[in-house]
Amino acid sequence: MTALLEIKNIETFYRLIYALRGVSLTVEEGTITAILGNNGAGKSTILKTVMGLLDDQPDKGTIEFMGKRIDGKDPEVIVRMGISYVPEGREVFEELSVRENLLMGAYIRRDRDGIRKDFEKIYSYFPVLKERSDQWAGTLSGGEQQMLAIGRALMNRPKLLFLDEPSLGLSPLLVKAIFNIISKINEEGVTILLVEQNARMALNISHVGLILENGRFVMKGKSEDLMRDRDVQEFYMGVRSEESAKGYQRWKRKKRWR
Amino acid sequence: MFLQLIMSGLSFGSLYALIALAMVIIYKTSEVPNFGQGEMAMISTFVAYTLLVTYQYSYAVSFVGALLFAAVLGVFLEFVFLRRAKDPNVLSLILITLGFEMVLYGLASWKWGADQRDLPFPVSDFDTVSLGPAVVSYLNIATLLITLVLMFFLFLFFKYTKVGIAMKATQQNAMAARINGIRTNRILSITWAMSSLIGAVAGILLAPIATLDPNLMLDPLLKGFSSAVLGGMTTLVGAALGGYILGIIENLFGGYVSLEFKSIVAFGIIVLVLCFKPSGLFARHYVRKV
Numbered sequence: 388m389t390a391l392l393e394i395k396n397i398e399t400f401y402r403l404i405y406a407l408r409g410v411s412l413t414v415e416e417g418t419i420t421a422i423l424g425n426n427g428a429g430k431s432t433i434l435k436t437v438m439g440l441l442d443d444q445p446d447k448g449t450i451e452f453m454g455k456r457i458d459g460k461d462p463e464v465i466v467r468m469g470i471s472y473v474p475e476g477r478e479v480f481e482e483l484s485v486r487e488n489l490l491m492g493a494y495i496r497r498d499r500d501g502i503r504k505d506f507e508k509i510y511s512y513f514p515v516l517k518e519r520s521d522q523w524a525g526t527l528s529g530g531e532q533q534m535l536a537i538g539r540a541l542m543n544r545p546k547l548l549f550l551d552e553p554s555l556g557l558s559p560l561l562v563k564a565i566f567n568i569i570s571k572i573n574e575e576g577v578t579i580l581l582v583e584q585n586a587r588m589a590l591n592i593s594h595v596g597l598i599l600e601n602g603r604f605v606m607k608g609k610s611e612d613l614m615r616d617r618d619v620q621e622f623y624m625g626v627r628s629e630e631s632a633k634g635y636q637r638w639k640r641k642k643r644w645r
Numbered sequence: 646m647f648l649q650l651i652m653s654g655l656s657f658g659s660l661y662a663l664i665a666l667a668m669v670i671i672y673k674t675s676e677v678p679n680f681g682q683g684e685m686a687m688i689s690t691f692v693a694y695t696l697l698v699t700y701q702y703s704y705a706v707s708f709v710g711a712l713l714f715a716a717v718l719g720v721f722l723e724f725v726f727l728r729r730a731k732d733p734n735v736l737s738l739i740l741i742t743l744g745f746e747m748v749l750y751g752l753a754s755w756k757w758g759a760d761q762r763d764l765p766f767p768v769s770d771f772d773t774v775s776l777g778p779a780v781v782s783y784l785n786i787a788t789l790l791i792t793l794v795l796m797f798f799l800f801l802f803f804k805y806t807k808v809g810i811a812m813k814a815t816q817q818n819a820m821a822a823r824i825n826g827i828r829t830n831r832i833l834s835i836t837w838a839m840s841s842l843i844g845a846v847a848g849i850l851l852a853p854i855a856t857l858d859p860n861l862m863l864d865p866l867l868k869g870f871s872s873a874v875l876g877g878m879t880t881l882v883g884a885a886l887g888g889y890i891l892g893i894i895e896n897l898f899g900g901y902v903s904l905e906f907k908s909i910v911a912f913g914i915i916v917l918v919l920c921f922k923p924s925g926l927f928a929r930h931y932v933r934k935v
Contacts, residue, residue: 438824466826478821480814491814494807495826543826 391416391547391578392437392470397448397458399429399436406432407445408602414547419570419579421589421610423623424599430582431475433599434549438462438472452547467495471545475552475582477536481525485516488524488535492542502542509538512568530561537568547578554585566592586623590614598623605642618642648779650900651893656785658892659792663847664862664869665876665884666799667840672878673816674836675727677738683866684749685722685841686848687859689715691757693849694764694857704767708849712842719841720834728830753859764852788850795846796885803881812836864908868895871911875918877925886927 392414399407406429414420424430436445439462450458457465466472471492480488489509493502510517513534519527524535533553540548550569554562562585570592573579583589590596596613598606606613613619622642664682671679693711696702702710726741727733770784803809815822815832822829851865868891876887891911899907918925 440820440824462823463826463828466824472824474821474824478818480817480821482817483810483813487810487814490807490810491822491825491827494811539825 389416390414391453392580393451394433394437395449395451397433397436397445397450399432399441399444400446401432401441406602407436409448410599410602410604411448412597412604414578414580415595416578417573417576418595419573419581419593421581421583421593421596422599423583423586423589423596423619426584428599429602430599431551432602434472434551434580434582437465438470438549439465466543469544469546470549471540471543471547472549473536473540473551473553475555477529477532479524479527479532479535479539482523484521485524485527485535486520488539489516489542492539495543501544505542505544509541512541512571513538530557530565533557533561533565534568537565537572541572541577545577547580548572550579550581552582552584554583554588562588586619587614590619590624646778646900647897648777650896652776652779652781653785654893654896655889656781656788656892657896658872658889659788660847660851660865660888661868661872661891662885662888663792663795663843663850664865665873665888666796666881667844667847668870668873669878669881669884670836670840670843672873674812674833675723675738677727677735677742678870678873678878679742679840680739680866680870681722681742681746681749682840682844682869683862684746684753684859685715685718686844686866687862688749688753689718689841689845690764690848690852690857690861691753693845694757694762694852697765698762704765711849712845715841715845716838719837719839722841723833723837728833750859757859759858761856761858764849764857766849766853770853784853791846791850795843799843799881808832808835868911871915873925874915875926877928880925880927883925883927887925890926 390413392412394410394412396409396411397407398405398409410429410433412433422430422433435441437450437457439457439460445458448458449456452468452470455468457468480491483491489506493505496502515531516534516538519531524532527535537550537553553565553569557565566588569579569581581589581593590610590613593610596608596610597604598619606619608616614624664686667682668679671677671682689711692714693707696707696710697704722745726745727738730737730741766784768783768787770782773780773782774786803813811822811827812832812835814825815827815829819829822832847865848862852861855861869888872887872891873884875891876883876885878884891914894914895907895910898910
């Protein structure tokens, strides 16, 4: 397997706030890689930094996509190299129709037939979008907007797809549906880098998982292994460890990686 | 009398509508009311005059030349002044547009002087046709037709072309536009070119009725801006309708109430609109769900 994206030791600042403190990450071709972490750990910042959305960042470190340096490039250029980004909070074009939104996803492409085929493909992933293709995107429900955002990103025929919290604000049933589609997209050959708070769902579909805390990775492993890890279970998946057998004394589990 | 007033109101309304459209197109993208719009149109009209009268080119060449000049001027101003603004807020951007308004005004006064000139025009303002009881000049009809055609093309542009949709996308969410590969800076340049061009059309249509001097667009700009506020600064259709409504109301007021206070109407309307429906009559803005 070859590395599609290689991030080496990047450091990112928001003005004076030291958000990423030396993050290295390799995304292998064909996999789903999940980044887990608490609020404010810097998960989204990694994606934004790689996409070139933060001016003059990363401050240090290099980012390579398919062997080419992309740090310091504009998002318009990075998108053209084959990375698509589904931002947190969906960010669809609210006063454009669903169809126009998807068309904007294919903005950088010129092949009309391919675009038409991809429209069909997206509509087959998300049939509801077809029903609503002439409706303003702003009038869709949150879940439909999330589907639209994913569809829009796919219209660019990316090699690598960034998903920032696709489960945010969705009902458990919808989350399941969206994650099913994500694995399906991956099976069709799109490499995915997923940022999630919903650790259980993310580890279920991903191959590799990483845990980010305070701007540093603290753990990396195969997703199955992470799911069995007691620390991960307790701190990210909400499984409570048994209370002390002694009965009167309650021991609190401490993170081993600190 | 009534129909007569309506007809000439429509003709003036077209000009207001064009200026309003020009302002709204920029406002939606850059979020700044461009107070330099009038002087940009005025300079472009002077360019048409120079090509036509001084260099004796044909109408077609002169007008197309002036429109091209307008487009380049728009791109230039945006690129050189607005894009350089560091950490811009709306107020500082407005000040920049006021700044180049004054610079352009000064340039025009220096180059062409304050003499009042007449811009020749292929369609006569004096030959008229009777439409029922109303008498309308060919120029009025031409103004109306050209404006409607231009609006129709604008409609097609924003509805069906990729660049037009990308422009709307950029206006709604610049970050999302960038991550879809839309070069927002380029879209901004196109926006300014288009807006300046539409303004120049208004200037060239206005100059034969008014007199061509550096004050040409002073009054029409304010009226156009009022129209945009009336219709809603965020909607193209609203801005255009606002222009026509203002033109007609103003003319009716001039005809039935008082000719001297005709110009006040526009400002009265601004005040009323801002009191009762500040987003404009036709603003149909999608309210973001939280």
